[in-house]
Amino acid sequence: MNVLAVDDQINVLNGLMVGVQWKKLGIDQVYKAGNAAEAKRILRACTVDILLSDIEMPGESGLQLLEWVRNEQMDIACIFLTAHADFGYAKTAMRLDSVDYILQPASYTQIEESIQRVIDKINARRIQDTYASYGKRIIRDNASFEKMVVNQWPLEEKLPSTWGENAEEDNIQKIKQVKQYIQQNLDRELHREEIAEQVFLNASYLSRLFSKYTGMSLKEYITSEKMKLAHTLITTTNLSISIIALKVGYTNFSYFSQLYKQQYGVTPSEERK
Structure with missing residues (x-):
């Protein structure tokens, strides 16, 4: 599973690189970008599962970046890290289906917990998607089988x-x-x-x-x-x-x-x- 961290402050990015225990979380690759334009280039070229982004950045904001991701129909979960407790930002983030909205300063432990929740959601959804069609077919076949047995079972005998x-x-x-x-x-x-x-x-x-x-x-x-x-x-x-x-x-x-x-x-x- 891969993560892209986006923030215009290089010290914040570097802090995330060394402060978050990526290997413990099972993250294979962590990419980093200093702005939305750079993030888009990485997203086009690489497989990314989780976007960890600041909101207020020069040029395009993190919200605009996520909107672009949604328009491109990329299956990516998003966590926002921001120092602004702005209801408007949070409401827009929710509309764009971001997974979490973390107010800075936040401890690396808190960020790790949020990432772990996202990983659990992604894994659960992927398992669900993998077996969804199979499960529906099994249920349909079982229902047909039970109906056949009930119809043919001797009336004097109990199921x-x-x-x-x-x-x-x-x-x-x-x-x-x-x-x-x-x-x-x-x-x-x-x-x-x-x-x-x-x-x-x-x-x-x-x-x-x-x-x-x-x-x-x-x-x-x-x-x-x-x-x-x-x-x-x-x-x-x-x-x-x-x-x-x-x-x-x-x-x-x-x-x-x-x-x-x-x-x-x-x-x-x-x-x-």
Whole structure:
């Protein structure tokens, strides 16, 4: 897996080169660029999986660079490093599907943790993509097989009891997969259709299954997990409330505050006092 670090300050770039434990993260190659134009040349010539970029740079900004990446349909995850806690920047970064927005000064440990989360997301998505079509075919074939057996099984005989046991185990595993996918994507808006597709289920059926095994609706669980993460960020970091709202997938600040108060009894601002 390869990384491209982009910053107009050479001391910041050099610091990243020696301060981040790239080998420990499993990074094969780290490229560096001092501006967006140089970054584009590298992106055209080399395979890059993660873009680690400053936002404010001479010429094109990091946001403009990411927009170019998206327009070029390059499959690259982006982490922004910036000294500016600007809500407008963060909102644009979210629209362009950046994975994280780190305020400087940040420790190399914090940067490593963010990169590791991105690596985990990339690996999970690649595995999912690799087996998606295969999994759908297996499910389709199994459904056809079970239908054939049920139709031809003698009426006076019971179907094997292990079928029910296997279905129970499968359902529990799917709920675990759903929870894991939600945890990996708390930074953006999640829809049940998208989640259902990840576990090869019908969206309505997934909703019923999730409620049965957790006692919560899918929407309630997602909101609860987002608010837990927001609570952690509010109580353990100096990030602005608006940035935290974006980090858990909300662009409407007042709606975020309303949901937070429903779960914790206070608004995010009151929590900070």
